[in-house]
Amino acid sequence: MNLYLSQVMAIIRKDFVTEFKTRELFSSMFVFAVLVMLIFIFSINLSVVKANQVGPGVLWVAILFAGTLGLNRSFTLEKENGCLQGLMLAPVDRSAIFFGKMLSNLAFLLIMEAFLLPVFMIFFNVELGSHWAPLLAVILMGTLGFSALGTLLSSLSSNLKTREIMLPILLYPLMVPIAIGSVRLTGQILDGKSLADMMNWVGLILCFDIIFISASIMTIDHILEE
Amino acid sequence: MIDSKPSPNPGHAIRVRGIRKHFGHLEALRGVDFELKKGEFLSLFGPNGAGKTTLIRILSALARPSSGTATVAGYDVMEADPEMRREIGVISHASFLYADLSPLENIRFYATMYGIENAETRAVEVIDEVGLKPRMHDRVRTFSRGMLQRLSIARAIVHNPSILFLDEPYTGLDQHASEILKDQLQALHTDQRTILMTTHDFSRGLEMCDRVAVMVRGKLALWESAEQVDPAGFERLYLETVEREGKN
Numbered sequence: 001m002n003l004y005l006s007q008v009m010a011i012i013r014k015d016f017v018t019e020f021k022t023r024e025l026f027s028s029m030f031v032f033a034v035l036v037m038l039i040f041i042f043s044i045n046l047s048v049v050k051a052n053q054v055g056p057g058v059l060w061v062a063i064l065f066a067g068t069l070g071l072n073r074s075f076t077l078e079k080e081n082g083c084l085q086g087l088m089l090a091p092v093d094r095s096a097i098f099f100g101k102m103l104s105n106l107a108f109l110l111i112m113e114a115f116l117l118p119v120f121m122i123f124f125n126v127e128l129g130s131h132w133a134p135l136l137a138v139i140l141m142g143t144l145g146f147s148a149l150g151t152l153l154s155s156l157s158s159n160l161k162t163r164e165i166m167l168p169i170l171l172y173p174l175m176v177p178i179a180i181g182s183v184r185l186t187g188q189i190l191d192g193k194s195l196a197d198m199m200n201w202v203g204l205i206l207c208f209d210i211i212f213i214s215a216s217i218m219t220i221d222h223i224l225e226e
Numbered sequence: 227m228i229d230s231k232p233s234p235n236p237g238h239a240i241r242v243r244g245i246r247k248h249f250g251h252l253e254a255l256r257g258v259d260f261e262l263k264k265g266e267f268l269s270l271f272g273p274n275g276a277g278k279t280t281l282i283r284i285l286s287a288l289a290r291p292s293s294g295t296a297t298v299a300g301y302d303v304m305e306a307d308p309e310m311r312r313e314i315g316v317i318s319h320a321s322f323l324y325a326d327l328s329p330l331e332n333i334r335f336y337a338t339m340y341g342i343e344n345a346e347t348r349a350v351e352v353i354d355e356v357g358l359k360p361r362m363h364d365r366v367r368t369f370s371r372g373m374l375q376r377l378s379i380a381r382a383i384v385h386n387p388s389i390l391f392l393d394e395p396y397t398g399l400d401q402h403a404s405e406i407l408k409d410q411l412q413a414l415h416t417d418q419r420t421i422l423m424t425t426h427d428f429s430r431g432l433e434m435c436d437r438v439a440v441m442v443r444g445k446l447a448l449w450e451s452a453e454q455v456d457p458a459g460f461e462r463l464y465l466e467t468v469e470r471e472g473k474n
Binding site (some may be wrong): 007018077080088090092 | 288289320324327338341
């Protein structure tokens with residue numbers, strides 16, 4: 001178990017060191033997310049529409065679109081110079097590769113979201129007040145499912161020539177339940193409701209998080225083979 | 227050539243029986259049989275598409291055979307036992323190295339993956355062995371092909387494997403880099419490692435090996451001990467073998 005954990009940690013550390021040196025992933029994800037928000041801001045008349053009604057949708061669309069950039073890069077990096085083969089040669093459980101990549105994707109997304117949230121609050125003139133904690137919990141739950149499914153599909157699409165196109169085509173339809181749940185929860189939190197009033201949506205997101213992680217563990221062996 | 231059933235016999239480093247591999251309708255391997263004793267060096271020649279890389283992928287448990295059996299270091303390749311993975315190292319024309327990391331970061335990463343304690347110390351040790359210690363903090367992206375190949379050796383031996391698979395290691399190297407690589411392979415062979423090398427370079431392939439094989443269209447068409455092969459006449463023998471087997 002110790003070896004398993006150290007292998008997972010080594011993959012995360014390797015991804016962080018690579019990102020620290022190249023600064024490719026975070027900057028492109030963040031700039032893209034801000035641009036998505038700007039486009040929406042210019043196309044929505046906030047004096048007519050309430051920010052709490054459209055803001056959550058815009059926030060999650062920005063997260064999903066920008067996150068897809070990072071997920072696309074995730075396994076492409078492993079394919080350069082045949083690095084994934086090098087990993088597969090080592091006595092490492094395939095699920096450790098999945099968890100390492102998933103957790104580093106999750107961390108990158110959460111860091112990007114930590115910078116994006118203040119931008120969102122400024123653009124939509126949103127006051128979070130005492131709703132910080134439930135909003136962060138929703139973002140964490142939504143991003144967990146997104147990174148789990150995204151990592152799995154990224155490993156699948158990385159073998160394809162059209163991977164940049166295939167990942168969103170595969171990812172977005174499957175993300176619908178988590179995306180809808182996250183948008184609804186974010187909206188209700190901004191309206192001042194407590195998480196206890198929204199347990200159905202919380203349950204739905206958690207269920208899909210578990211389904212995506214379990215399905216990934218069950219299938220990653222076959223996806224990474226040949 | 228082969229006269230006994232496969233078993234996890236520690237006397238044989240590699241034992242291959244009737245290995246076949248299909249990719250759809252294409253038959254990449256059409257029944258390969260051979261044995262390699264511990265410490266032996268096999269040079270495997272063959273034209274492009276003969277199945278050499280496929281054979282190495284199967285023996286290193288990166289691909290599954292369609293039929294047949296193979297044991298490597300006594301382990302069935304179909305089971306891809308983690309212990310078997312600890313016994314093998316692979317050097318290919320792809321370096322398996324992260325271009326934006328330094329040699330130290332790359333080799334330390336692989337050392338951790340193999341569960342080596344003091345991964346950093348071991349990484350420095352093998353980087354020093356291949357003569358890249360002065361550049362161990364530079365990005366791998368800035369390395370020449372020859373330096374990459376030397377670093378690939380460090381990656382492949384970081385866990386001290388007893389068996390090495392070398393898939394066309396001389397590809398893209400200039401004369402000087404080839405000479406350095408040859409010296410390092412010589413040192414690895416002297417350490418009693420079993421080595422299976424595929425190559426198109428006759429002189430490099432013949433100068434170190436104990437056994438010579440030629441693979442044509444997914445089958446071993448020639449299997450000789452190195453002493454029985456005349457290096458001067460090998461090119462003709464190779465071409466005749468390829469032509470003969472190509473017609474079958």
